[in-house]
Amino acid sequence: MTSHRSQRPATIPDVAREAGVSRSTASRALADYGSVSPDARERVHAAAAKLGYRPNQLARSMITGRTHTLGVVVADIQNPFFAGATRGIADAARAAGYQVLLANTDEDLTQERSAVKMLRDKHVDGIIIAPASSSSTAHLVALREARCPLVLLDREVPSLDTDTVTVDNRGAAEDAVRRLLEAGHRRIGMVTLGGSGEERAAQEGRHGGADRREETDRHRAAGRADGGEGPQRGHGPDRRRAEPPAQVSTGVERAEGFRAALHAAGLKDPDTYVRVGVHGQDPAALTTELLRLPQPPTALFTTDSLIALGALSAVQEAGLRVPDDVSLITFDDADWTSVIRPRVSVVAQPVQELGARAVRALVARIEGRSQARSEHIVLDTTFVSRDSVAPPPSR
Amino acid sequence: MTSHRSQRPATIPDVAREAGVSRSTASRALADYGSVSPDARERVHAAAAKLGYRPNQLARSMITGRTHTLGVVVADIQNPFFAGATRGIADAARAAGYQVLLANTDEDLTQERSAVKMLRDKHVDGIIIAPASSSSTAHLVALREARCPLVLLDREVPSLDTDTVTVDNRGAAEDAVRRLLEAGHRRIGMVTLGGSGEERAAQEGRHGGADRREETDRHRAAGRADGGEGPQRGHGPDRRRAEPPAQVSTGVERAEGFRAALHAAGLKDPDTYVRVGVHGQDPAALTTELLRLPQPPTALFTTDSLIALGALSAVQEAGLRVPDDVSLITFDDADWTSVIRPRVSVVAQPVQELGARAVRALVARIEGRSQARSEHIVLDTTFVSRDSVAPPPSR
DNA sequence: GACGAGATTGGGAACGTTCCCAAAAGCATC
DNA sequence: GATGCTTTTGGGAACGTTCCCAATCTCGTC
Numbered sequence: 109m110t111s112h113r114s115q116r117p118a119t120i121p122d123v124a125r126e127a128g129v130s131r132s133t134a135s136r137a138l139a140d141y142g143s144v145s146p147d148a149r150e151r152v153h154a155a156a157a158k159l160g161y162r163p164n165q166l167a168r169s170m171i172t173g174r175t176h177t178l179g180v181v182v183a184d185i186q187n188p189f190f191a192g193a194t195r196g197i198a199d200a201a202r203a204a205g206y207q208v209l210l211a212n213t214d215e216d217l218t219q220e221r222s223a224v225k226m227l228r229d230k231h232v233d234g235i236i237i238a239p240a241s242s243s244s245t246a247h248l249v250a251l252r253e254a255r256c257p258l259v260l261l262d263r264e265v266p267s268l269d270t271d272t273v274t275v276d277n278r279g280a281a282e283d284a285v286r287r288l289l290e291a292g293h294r295r296i297g298m299v300t301l302g303g304s305g306e307e308r309a310a311q312e313g314r315h316g317g318a319d320r321r322e323e324t325d326r327h328r329a330a331g332r333a334d335g336g337e338g339p340q341r342g343h344g345p346d347r348r349r350a351e352p353p354a355q356v357s358t359g360v361e362r363a364e365g366f367r368a369a370l371h372a373a374g375l376k377d378p379d380t381y382v383r384v385g386v387h388g389q390d391p392a393a394l395t396t397e398l399l400r401l402p403q404p405p406t407a408l409f410t411t412d413s414l415i416a417l418g419a420l421s422a423v424q425e426a427g428l429r430v431p432d433d434v435s436l437i438t439f440d441d442a443d444w445t446s447v448i449r450p451r452v453s454v455v456a457q458p459v460q461e462l463g464a465r466a467v468r469a470l471v472a473r474i475e476g477r478s479q480a481r482s483e484h485i486v487l488d489t490t491f492v493s494r495d496s497v498a499p500p501p502s503r
Numbered sequence: 504m505t506s507h508r509s510q511r512p513a514t515i516p517d518v519a520r521e522a523g524v525s526r527s528t529a530s531r532a533l534a535d536y537g538s539v540s541p542d543a544r545e546r547v548h549a550a551a552a553k554l555g556y557r558p559n560q561l562a563r564s565m566i567t568g569r570t571h572t573l574g575v576v577v578a579d580i581q582n583p584f585f586a587g588a589t590r591g592i593a594d595a596a597r598a599a600g601y602q603v604l605l606a607n608t609d610e611d612l613t614q615e616r617s618a619v620k621m622l623r624d625k626h627v628d629g630i631i632i633a634p635a636s637s638s639s640t641a642h643l644v645a646l647r648e649a650r651c652p653l654v655l656l657d658r659e660v661p662s663l664d665t666d667t668v669t670v671d672n673r674g675a676a677e678d679a680v681r682r683l684l685e686a687g688h689r690r691i692g693m694v695t696l697g698g699s700g701e702e703r704a705a706q707e708g709r710h711g712g713a714d715r716r717e718e719t720d721r722h723r724a725a726g727r728a729d730g731g732e733g734p735q736r737g738h739g740p741d742r743r744r745a746e747p748p749a750q751v752s753t754g755v756e757r758a759e760g761f762r763a764a765l766h767a768a769g770l771k772d773p774d775t776y777v778r779v780g781v782h783g784q785d786p787a788a789l790t791t792e793l794l795r796l797p798q799p800p801t802a803l804f805t806t807d808s809l810i811a812l813g814a815l816s817a818v819q820e821a822g823l824r825v826p827d828d829v830s831l832i833t834f835d836d837a838d839w840t841s842v843i844r845p846r847v848s849v850v851a852q853p854v855q856e857l858g859a860r861a862v863r864a865l866v867a868r869i870e871g872r873s874q875a876r877s878e879h880i881v882l883d884t885t886f887v888s889r890d891s892v893a894p895p896p897s898r
Numbered sequence: 899g900a901c902g903a904g905a906t907t908g909g910g911a912a913c914g915t916t917c918c919c920a921a922a923a924g925c926a927t928c
Numbered sequence: 929g930a931t932g933c934t935t936t937t938g939g940g941a942a943c944g945t946t947c948c949c950a951a952t953c954t955c956g957t958c
Contacts, residue, residue, distance in 0.1 A: 117649070119913095119914055119915085120914065120915065120916095121914085129937080129938085130937065130938040130939075131914095131915090131916095131938080131939085132916090132917090132937070132938055132939075133936080133937060133938070135915070135916065135917095136916095136936095136937090139915095139916080141916095142917095142936090142937095143934095143935060143936060143937095144936075144937090145935085145936060145937090148936080148937085162620075162623065162624055163624065163914085163915080164624070164626065164913085164914050164915065165624045165625050165626070165915095166561055166564050166565050166570070166625070166626050166913090166914080166915090167565060167913070167914035167915035167916085167943090168914080168915055168916075169561050169915090169943095170561050170562060170565060170913090170914080170915070170916090170942090170943045170944070170945095171914090171915055171916040171917075171942075171943055172915085172916070172943095173943085175561070177604070177625070180605075184590070185580070185586055185589055185590050185593065186583070186586050186587055186590045188581070188583075188586075191580055191581045191583075191586040192581055194580055194605075195579070195580050195581045195607060198580065198605060198606065198607040199607065202606070202607075202614075207604055207606070207621055207622075207625065208604065208605045208606075209572070209602055209603065209604055209605075210575075210589075210593060210603050210604075210605045211593065211597070211602070211603075212590060212593040212594065212597075219597075225557075226602055227602075228557065229557055229558065229559070229560045230560050230561070230572070230602065231559065231560070231561055254512070414838065417838055417839060417842050420842050421841070421842045424842070424844070442839075443809065443812055443839075444812060444837075444839035444843065446816070447812050447815050447816045447819070447843070448839065448842070448843045448844075449819070449844070514943090514944055514945085515944065515945065515946095516944085524907080524908085525907065525908040525909075526908080526909085526944095526945090526946095527907070527908055527909075527946090527947090528906080528907060528908070530945070530946065530947095531906095531907090531946095534945095534946080536946095537906090537907095537947095538904095538905055538906060538907090539906075539907090540905085540906060540907090543906080543907085558944085558945080559943085559944050559945065560945095561943090561944080561945090562913090562943070562944035562945040562946085563944080563945055563946075564913095564945090565912090565913045565914070565915090565943090565944080565945070565946090566912075566913055566944090566945055566946040566947075567913095567945085567946070568913085
């Protein structure tokens with residue numbers, strides 16, 4: 109086969125000519141629709157094999173309006189969480205007959221917007237996105253208006269009516285923190301990273317200097333610790349920059365769960381030990397800040413495995429030990445958590461499954477076999493109890 | 504703008520009509536080529552903005568023959584090495600104005616072949632691949648024959664004349680092992696994973712027809728695994744399953760470096776402590792096998808961070824400690840290697856840079872600005888000395 | 899006012915497919 | 929042999945763009 113080693117790849121007209129039929133008949137025989145006589149069908153297939161014919165998907169997409177391609181927009185493929193989710197997406201997409209066009213945004217809204225634009229221009233059949241912001245969502249709204257199927261992965265956007273695949277972040281965080289409380293901890297720290305520096309600077313109203321941004325972020329992060337829940341609001345008029353909207357829903361929800369647990373235990377000022385950094389910031393520094401407090405936390409709750417690593421190194425740097433001096437629970441069951449000593453107790457998310465379900469929901473939407481109402485899939489997390497939680501040190 | 508919220512997205516004819524010019528003029532004004540009067544240009548741009556015109560890249564690709572899309576085929580996006588490389592690829596591609604179509608093959612040749620086929624059908628401008636096999640490469644050869652730009656990432660295929668981006672695996676491995684030797688070790692184990700189970704099963708001869716080709720490959724690869732160095736050949740006929748062919752070039756080269764170091768130190772039977780598993784196999788089990796030997800190795804060399812994790816857990820399982828009982832060096836500076844105690848000494852590869860260089864080489868090839876001869880980029884590894892290497896225990 | 903050079907413009911074709919529809923062929927029935 | 933039905937076939941158009949080329953316009957010069 110493929111004996112004719114012609115320069116130009118064979119097209120349907122070529123195959124038709126070789127088989128002695130018309131374009132239409134050849135097309136029907138190859139795509140297997142309409143009616144074709146057994147004889148013609150066979151000749152066409154033989155000709156196609158002989159010429160090494162491969163259908164041009166671009167041309168096909170032009171006509172059918174379908175590319176069989178899914179756009180995937182994530183913050184950071186290097187984060188094991190997203191690597192796992194992407195893996196799940198890739199596998200499920202392949203199984204469903206779709207390919208994956210990947211964009212990495214580094215939590216940067218500008219990049220996210222341009223990625224979405226590109227994906228639209230390339231006419232992907234649908235998009236799976238872990239949006240960098242739950243507030244700046246014009247590009248996502250536009251997507252919906254253009255009737256482009258859209259599934260939100262891991263993160264939610266309250267104002268957007270679309271399918272989502274998430275976990276119960278609030279509940280899982282509350283459960284994890286409750287375990288720390290049950291171990292006897294009263295001073296529990298939370299370290300998380302949320303939103304992009306860029307967006308925050310933009311929201312602050314100034315956008316010029318790149319380093320001023322850092323500075324605002326810092327205030328913001330500190331401010332975030334001030335709350336966001338109603339009761340804590342009335343700080344006075346000039347604290348405006350002290351009430352930053354938490355950018356990604358997961359961060360917000362986990363913080364809510366964190367607070368709820370503390371609240372239920374009758375602890376006040378739950379945000380004393382909360383540190384929210386911007387993406388790219390060193391979580392170790394944030395942790396060190398906590399550990400240097402006059403009354404440092406005796407337990408730490410971190411919202412992903414990379415942050416946990418930073419926290420761990422800050423703890424070591426401070427000459428402290430897990431779990432004797434500081435207990436630790438983190439979101440995400442990274443590969444090292446069960447090998448490192450002490451093994452780290454984690455809130456395990458079904459990362460691949462999250463991606464796979466997103467694909468299934470998206471494909472269902474694309475292929476028109478799903479109800480009008482948007483679907484909100486919430487998968488279970490699993491608390492994996494290991495050795496990083498102990499009672500607080502007795503002083 | 505975009506006041507006309509029409510169902511069908513605007514096309515060039517729409518814009519032309521709105522601006523009162525012809526299709527051609529509109530196209531020229533938008534794509535900015537040929538000559539267009541300032542007046543016409545302005546009217547066209549105004550019309551485009553008003554209608555919210557977005558060029559259809561599919562149609563454009565049909566004409567230009569360029570999709571501005573790069574195909575990326577990797578074994579496992581969840582492996583931090585590939586996650587990092589993919590990250591580098593995604594970033595560099597975006598910078599160069601390309602998008603990334605991702606395929607995950609799980610080291611499975613069948614999947615790899617079909618991924619390559621799909622990418623060709625979608626007319627990607629070029630492909631970056633970390634091939635699962637350095638011997639079964641018909642699909643890659645076909646790619647070359649179709650003049651599809653191709654860059655090999657991380658792994659080489661000797662028989663294929665194309666650009667490659669790698670590190671000096673042999674040298675880096677030799678250097679690492681030499682360090683173990685210098686610390687006084689004489690029994691050094693190597694744990695690696697190579698090739699896919701599927702291919703091996705096929706190569707063992709049981710797998711139906713169509714694979715006889717594969718079988719010949721096996722003999723070749725086996726010869727290669729023996730070192731290619733004459734002296735070590737004669738092991739006797741029945742040791743065949745003790746000499747699994749390392750399928751991917753990195754595995755082979757690292758094994759070569761390993762043997763070269765032992766050889767230079769005057770040690771014989773360098774393969775006594777070499778364990779090669781198939782992809783998906785548990786590296787901990789392989790390690791345990793080594794540790795249970797009557798004369799177990801006092802140092803371990805692993806070829807990626809996931810294997811190191813497995814080795815580490817086997818060492819712990821055996822009640823041994825790093826580095827007191829067993830020293831460890833691994834390829835790949837995963838995030839946890841500097842946080843875990845003891846910190847693990849590693850051969851760090853410039854993962855993102857590897858991906859970025861692959862993109863640059865590929866884009867240069869695509870855009871025709873590279874010489875005819877294929878380019879072999881070899882990046883430097885860095886040995887990061889930490890705390891996992893100590894002298895062997897004195898008995 | 900005729901001429902030519904250069905800018906500007908618009909129509910037609912092309913890319914490779916699928917889809918629509920009308921024509922042709924096959925075949926049984928009256 | 930004409931009629932009607934079904935199967936098979938092929939030509940034309942369409943998708944939305946870019947490219948080619950010839951036609952027109954502008955304008956300065958003799």
